[in-house]
Amino acid sequence: MAADTLFRRITDYAHRADPYPLYAELREAGVVRQEDGSYLVGTYHEIAALLHDPRISSDRRNRAVPDETAAGEQGVPPSFIGLDDPEHHRLRRLAMRSFGPPHTPGRIDAMEGEITRIVKDLIAGFEGKKRIDIVDDFAYPLPVTVICRLLGVPTEDEPRFRLWSDTIVAGFDPTPGEDPAERQRAGSEARKAMGLYLGELAEKRRNRPSDDMLSAFINNEGPDGRLTQLEIMTTAVLLLIAGHETTVNLITNGILTLLRHPDELDRLRSEPPLMPKAVEELLRYEPPVQMLPQRTPLADIEVLGVTIPKGAPLILMLASGNRDPQRFRDPDRFDPTREDNQHLGFGSGMHSCFGAPLARMETQLALTALIQHLDKPRLVEDPPPYRRSPVLRGPRHLLIEDDRAGA
Amino acid sequence: MRGEPRDGRIVIVGASLAGLRAAEKLRAEGFAGSLTLVGEEPQPPYDRPPLSKQVLLGKVPAENTGLPQRREVDAEWRLGVRATGLDPFGKRVLLADGEEVSFDRLLIATGTRARPWPNPAEAALDGVFTLRTSDDAGRLAERLDAGPRRVLVIGAGFTGSEIASACRERGLEVTVAERGPAPLVGALGGTLGTLATRLQRAHGVDLRCGVTVTALEGNGRLTGAQFSDGTRIDADVAVVALGAVRNTEWLAESGLAAGPRGVTCDAGCRAFDMYGIVTDDIFAAGDVARFPHPLFEYQLLSLEHWGNAVAQAEVAAHNMVNPGPRRRPHLTVPAFWSSQFGLNIKSVGVPTFSDQVVIAQGSLKDARLVAVYGYRGRVTAAVSVNQAKWLEYYQRLIETAAPFPPAPGAADRPESLVPVPSDVPDPKMLSHGPTVALTGHLPDRRLTVVQPAR
Ligand SMILES: Cc1cc2nc3c(=O)[nH]c(=O)nc-3n(C[C@H](O)[C@H](O)[C@H](O)COP(=O)(O)OP(=O)(O)OC[C@H]3O[C@@H](n4cnc5c(N)ncnc54)[C@H](O)[C@@H]3O)c2cc1C
Ligand code: HEM
Numbered sequence: 001m002a003a004d005t006l007f008r009r010i011t012d013y014a015h016r017a018d019p020y021p022l023y024a025e026l027r028e029a030g031v032v033r034q035e036d037g038s039y040l041v042g043t044y045h046e047i048a049a050l051l052h053d054p055r056i057s058s059d060r061r062n063r064a065v066p067d068e069t070a071a072g073e074q075g076v077p078p079s080f081i082g083l084d085d086p087e088h089h090r091l092r093r094l095a096m097r098s099f100g101p102p103h104t105p106g107r108i109d110a111m112e113g114e115i116t117r118i119v120k121d122l123i124a125g126f127e128g129k130k131r132i133d134i135v136d137d138f139a140y141p142l143p144v145t146v147i148c149r150l151l152g153v154p155t156e157d158e159p160r161f162r163l164w165s166d167t168i169v170a171g172f173d174p175t176p177g178e179d180p181a182e183r184q185r186a187g188s189e190a191r192k193a194m195g196l197y198l199g200e201l202a203e204k205r206r207n208r209p210s211d212d213m214l215s216a217f218i219n220n221e222g223p224d225g226r227l228t229q230l231e232i233m234t235t236a237v238l239l240l241i242a243g244h245e246t247t248v249n250l251i252t253n254g255i256l257t258l259l260r261h262p263d264e265l266d267r268l269r270s271e272p273p274l275m276p277k278a279v280e281e282l283l284r285y286e287p288p289v290q291m292l293p294q295r296t297p298l299a300d301i302e303v304l305g306v307t308i309p310k311g312a313p314l315i316l317m318l319a320s321g322n323r324d325p326q327r328f329r330d331p332d333r334f335d336p337t338r339e340d341n342q343h344l345g346f347g348s349g350m351h352s353c354f355g356a357p358l359a360r361m362e363t364q365l366a367l368t369a370l371i372q373h374l375d376k377p378r379l380v381e382d383p384p385p386y387r388r389s390p391v392l393r394g395p396r397h398l399l400i401e402d403d404r405a406g407a
Numbered sequence: 408m409r410g411e412p413r414d415g416r417i418v419i420v421g422a423s424l425a426g427l428r429a430a431e432k433l434r435a436e437g438f439a440g441s442l443t444l445v446g447e448e449p450q451p452p453y454d455r456p457p458l459s460k461q462v463l464l465g466k467v468p469a470e471n472t473g474l475p476q477r478r479e480v481d482a483e484w485r486l487g488v489r490a491t492g493l494d495p496f497g498k499r500v501l502l503a504d505g506e507e508v509s510f511d512r513l514l515i516a517t518g519t520r521a522r523p524w525p526n527p528a529e530a531a532l533d534g535v536f537t538l539r540t541s542d543d544a545g546r547l548a549e550r551l552d553a554g555p556r557r558v559l560v561i562g563a564g565f566t567g568s569e570i571a572s573a574c575r576e577r578g579l580e581v582t583v584a585e586r587g588p589a590p591l592v593g594a595l596g597g598t599l600g601t602l603a604t605r606l607q608r609a610h611g612v613d614l615r616c617g618v619t620v621t622a623l624e625g626n627g628r629l630t631g632a633q634f635s636d637g638t639r640i641d642a643d644v645a646v647v648a649l650g651a652v653r654n655t656e657w658l659a660e661s662g663l664a665a666g667p668r669g670v671t672c673d674a675g676c677r678a679f680d681m682y683g684i685v686t687d688d689i690f691a692a693g694d695v696a697r698f699p700h701p702l703f704e705y706q707l708l709s710l711e712h713w714g715n716a717v718a719q720a721e722v723a724a725h726n727m728v729n730p731g732p733r734r735r736p737h738l739t740v741p742a743f744w745s746s747q748f749g750l751n752i753k754s755v756g757v758p759t760f761s762d763q764v765v766i767a768q769g770s771l772k773d774a775r776l777v778a779v780y781g782y783r784g785r786v787t788a789a790v791s792v793n794q795a796k797w798l799e800y801y802q803r804l805i806e807t808a809a810p811f812p813p814a815p816g817a818a819d820r821p822e823s824l825v826p827v828p829s830d831v832p833d834p835k836m837l838s839h840g841p842t843v844a845l846t847g848h849l850p851d852r853r854l855t856v857v858q859p860a861r
Contacts, residue, residue: 052799054768054817084818086769089794299816310816350796 003029007040007315011175011390017383019290019390020332023320031306036176038313039306042320044327044344046303050316051349055298057084058351062296064311067184076192077230079238081351082294092354094227095235098216100357108357111146115362118145119369126373131380134398139251142366146358147243151236152212153201161197164190165244168237173389174293174315195233198240202232213239239355247359249288249387249394254279254367256398257286259379261334268336269371275364278336282363283322283345285334290319290393292347318344319393375404412728414440418500418508420490421516421654422446424454424713425693425720429514430480432724442482443508445500448540449487456713458544459566460746463573465552469545490517493661495680498688511688512727515658515670515678516720518694519651519711524561529622534629536646538566550644551577558582559632559642561620563590565745567648568603572747575610582613582640584620584632595754595790597830598764599778602771602792606748613640620645651711653695663689669697669709674736676723690727692719698737701855702805703760703787712743738853740802744795750774753795756788756805764829765812767801768819769794777801780829781811 006029009015010022026032026042033039041047050056059082060066080091097103122138132138148155171187173180198214205215217232227235258265268274295314300307308314321344323331328338346353353359380399387396417433419426422444430444446452452474461467485502492501499507521537524530534555536547551558551574560571563585574581587593589600590607607614615634622633623645633639658665663686664679665671670691671679676698678689693716699705718739726734744753758764761780767789769776777797780788785808789801804813812826 049800049803052796052803054797054800054819055814057818085794085797086773086775086819089775089819297816298818299814301816349799352796 003032007034016386030304039308042317044321044324047316047321057296079234139248143247152214164194198236199233245392246288253286284343287345292316374402377402415511416441418510419444419514425516425716427452429720429724432721438728445485447489459569462544469541513689515691516693517654522649524647532625532629555644557642559645562648569747585616671697690723692723714742754790755802758788759831760787761829763826765826786811
C-alpha cells in the first residue's frame with residue numbers, strides 16, 4: 001500500500017492491537033511524507049539522532065500551520081514537554097529540584113516502601129474475585145495513587161481529574177481525517193480546569209509546607225529562581241498526566257506480554273532479580289508511548305535523503321525504532337535478558353523521561369508482586385480491547401482468570 | 408593450542424581501568440587460555456576520576472573507589488609488583504621481584520603517573536603533593552581535613568582546577584598558579600579559558616596566570632612559594648598538577664616504539680616496533696597508547712580520558728583473540744568530562760585540533776553553552792558546559808566531518824554566531840588530506856568513508 005497513508009493506517013483503531021507490521025513497512029519505506037504534509041520517521045538511528053538535534057523543536061507554535069493544541073492567545077502556554085531550551089531547561093530543572101538528584105536525591109527510593117504497600121493492598125482487593133481486570137483493579141490505581149502522593153493531590157478527587165486527563169489525552173490524539181478542532185478545544189479547556197485545580201491546591205500550601213511536590217513548587221526558592229503561578233499549573237498538569245497515562249500501560253502490557261510468553265513468566269517468577277531487565281525489554285517491546293507526534297524542524301533538515309521542511313509536523317515512531325533490526329538483534333522476540341538494550345521507550349535526548357526512575361520502580365515492584373501472587377493466570381480475551389489513543393497505547397481492560405486471584 | 412586466538416597465554420601489564428576492562432572483554436569474547444594481570448599498585452583496580460572530586464571533598468573515602476567488575480574474571484592477579492622489562496624474543500615480561508611471566512600475546516596498559524615537581528628537594532617537603540593514585544588522594548584529603556591556611560595548586564589544567572574547586576568548596580584559601588593565560592586553555596582554548604578564569608575568581612580563587620612557581624620554600628615542611636613575577640605567598644599545602652608522564656620506561660630495551668609520548672600503535676591497538684613495523688602479538692591501550700585517528704587526519708593521539716581507556720581496551724582485547732579479517736579499528740570519538748566550580752564540562756572530539764570556535768548554543772554569560780570547534784572548515788570538537796544533553800548531536804557532526812560553523816536553526820542560539828580563533832596551541836601544520844567520515848553504528852560495521860571535497 002502507498003507509504004503516504006501509513007500514518008492513517010497506524011492510527012486506525014483497527015490496528016491498535018498489533019501495529020508492528022505497519023512499523024516494519026515504515027522502516028522499509030524510510031522517511032515518508034504523509035498526505036497531510038507531515039513526516040514519519042521509524043528507524044532507530046534516525047530517531048535517536050533527531051531527538052538530540054537542536055534544530056528539532058518540541059514547541060508546536062513553531063509549526064507552519066499551528067493547531068489548537070499549540071495554544072492560541074486564550075490558551076494556557078505549553079508545559080516544558082512542549083517547550084525548547086532555554087525555557088525547557090529552566091522549568092525542567094526547577095521541577096527536578098523537588099523530584100530527584102542532586103537536590104532531592106532520596107525522593108524516589110523513599111517511596112519504595114509505600115509503593116510496595118499500595119501494591120499489596122491492591123492485590124488484597126482481589127479477594128473473592130475469580131476474574132480480575134488488570135487495568136481497573138491494579139495497573140491504573142497504582143500509578144495514580146503514587147503520583148497523587150508525590151504531588152500532594154487528594155486521591156478522592158480522582159474521578160474529577162480522570163475525566164480531565166482523558167479529555168486532554170484525546171485532544172492530543174493525532175489521528176488524521178477526523179476534524180480534530182473540537183477535541184483539541186475540549187482538551188485545552190480540560191487543561192485549564194486541571195491547572196486551576198492544581199494551582200489552588202498548591203496555593204493552600206503557601207507558607208504551610210508539607211512533604212509533597214506542590215508544596216515544594218510554591219515554597220522553594222532556588223538560585224535559579226522559582227516557578228510562577230502559571231508555571232506551577234502547567235508543570236503540575238504535566239506531571240499528573242504523565243504519571244497517569246503511561247505507567248498503567250507498561251504494567252498492563254507487561255502482564256499481557258508475560259501471559260503470551262508463559263516460559264518467561266515462569267522464569268521471572270523463579271528468578272525475581274531478572275525483573276529490572278525484563279521491564280527494560282517491555283519498554284522496548286511494547287512501549288506505552290508509541291510515538292512522539294509533536295516535533296517540528298526549525299530549519300530544513302535532511303534525513304535519509306529526504307528533506308523535511310522547516311515547520312512541517314514531524315512524527316517520531318519510537319515503537320518502530322524499538323523494533324529496528326539495524327539496532328536490535330531479533331527485534332520481534334521478547335527477550336527479558338536482552339543485553340545492550342538502549343530502547344527509546346523513555347525517549348532520548350533533551351526531553352527524555354523525567355519520571356523514568358519512578359516508573360521503573362513502580363513497574364518492577366508491581367509485576368514482581370503480581371506474578372508471585374497469581375497461580376495459573378489465563379487471558380480471558382486475546383487481544384484485549386484497547387484504549388483509543390495510538391500515542392499512549394495500551395489495553396482498556398485486561399481480564400484474567402486465576403484460581404488464586406482472590407485467594 | 409598456541410596459535411589459536413582463543414587459547415594460549417595472555418599477559419596484561421597495568422591492572423587499572425584499561426587492564427581490567429580488557430581482561431573482562433577477553434573472557435567475554437571466549438578467551439579460554441591463561442590470563443595474568445601484572446600491576447604495580449597493591450590494591451585491586453579502582454577509579455581515578457573521583458579522586459580529584461568526591462574524595463577531596465571528603466564525600467567518598469579514597470579506598471572506596473574500587474571499579475565494579477562487570478563480570479567474574481578468571482585470571483591470575485600479580486598485584487604489588489612492577490614489570491621492569493620486556494624481552495620480545497623470549498616473549499617474557501620481567502618483574503621487579505626477579506620472576507618473569509611468559510606470554511603469547513601481551514597488552515601494555517601501564518597508563519601514566521603524575522609529573523613530579525622538578526626540584527627533588529622541594530618535592531620532598533612535607534605538604535607537597537601530586538595526585539594520581541588513591542594513596543595520593545587519601546593523604547591529600549587528610550591534609551585538607553586538617554584545615555591548612557592556604558593551598559597552592561600549581562597548574563590549572565583539569566586536575567589542578569578540580570583540586571582548586573574542591574578546596575574552595577571546603578572553604579579553604581586557594582592560590583592557583585598557571586603558566587598559560589587562563590585555566591584550561593591548553594585543552595579548551597581561549598574562549599572557554601576566559602570563562603574558567605571568571606568562574607575561578609567568582610569562587611574566590613586567587614588565580615595567577617602567566618606566572619610560574621620558581622621555588623617552594625620550607626625547612627622540612629612547606630611554608631610558602633615564590634613566583635616568577637617576584638611575588639611570594641605563604642602556603643602549607645602545594646599540589647603539583649603539571650600533567651602526566653607515560654609509564655614506558657620499563658619498555659626501554661624492548662625494541663618497541665615506546666617513549667615519553669607513549670607506546671605507538673596502529674588503529675587496531677597493535678604496537679609498532681622502533682622501526683615502525685607493526686607487531687602482531689603486542690597490543691597497547693589506555694593512557695599509555697598513542698594511536699592514529701582517521702577523523703583527525705591520522706594524527707597520533709595520546710589521550711588521558713577514562714572513556715578512551717575503556718573503549719580502546721575493548722578493541723585491543725577483541726583483536727587479541729580474533730583473526731585478521733574480524734579485527735576492529737579503534738574509532739571512538741574522544742570524550743571526557745570534568746566537574747568544577749559548579750560546572751559540568753563535557754568534551755567530544757579534539758578541541759586542540761582546531762583553528763576556530765563558535766558558541767553554537769547557550770551563552771557564556773549564563774555559563775550554559777556548547778562551544779563548537781572547527782578546523783579548516785569542518786567540525787572537529789564540541790564542549791558543553793552545564794548542558795551535556797546537547798552534545799550527542801555535535802558528536803555526530805564530528806563523525807560525519809560536517810561543515811564548520813554548524814548549520815543554522817538550533818534552539819537557544821545566541822544572536823551573533825561569529826567564529827573566533829580558538830587560540831589553542833597550534834595543531835601541527837598538516838597536509839590537506841582528504842576528509843574522512845565515520846559511518847555505521849555497530850562495532851563490527853563501523854567504517855570510514857572518504858568525504859568528497861565540498
Ligand atoms: C585525579 C584524576 C582525575 C581524573 N578525572 C577524569 C575525568 O573526570 N574524566 C576523564 O575522562 N578522565 C579522568 N581522569 C583520567 C582517567 O582516570 C584515565 O584516563 C584512566 O585512569 C586511564 O586508565 P589506564 O588504565 O589507561 O591507566 P592508569 O589508570 O594510569 O593505570 C595504569 C596502571 O598501570 C600500573 N603500572 C604502571 N607501570 C607499571 C609497570 N611497569 N608494571 C606494572 N604496573 C604498572 C600503574 O600503577 C597503574 O595502576 C582522571 C585521572 C586522575 C588521576
Ligand atoms: C512507563 C511509564 C512512562 C513512560 C513510558 C514515559 C515515557 C516518556 C517519553 C517517551 C517521554 C519523552 C517525551 C518527548 O520527548 O517529547 C517522556 C517525557 C516525560 N515524562 Fe515520562 N514516561 C513514563 C512515566 C512518567 C512518570 C511516572 C512521570 C512523572 C513522575 C513522567 C514525567 C515525564 C515528564 C515530565 C516528561 C517531559 C520531560 C521533558 O520534556 O524534559 N513520566 N516520558
